[in-house]
């Protein structure tokens with residue numbers, strides 16, 4: 741499973757970093773930074789939760 745981010749629509753809420761800190765980070769402006777596009781299986785549920793709860797729909801699952 742891979743995940744993609746759209747920094748153009750990210751509003752910097754930080755929910756994704758809270759949900760999956762090994763996958764998402766935020767830059768100095770608070771916008772999402774993807775730490776790894778390839779999601780470890782152990783992080784898959786956390787990433788799915790982050791995608792579901794992103795308030796701006798900036799995250800997208802890319803199933804391999």
Ligand code: SF4
Nearest residue numbers: 750751753754756794
């Ligand atoms: S949850 Fe969505 S809006 Fe919030 S920082 Fe992450 S990508 Fe951006």
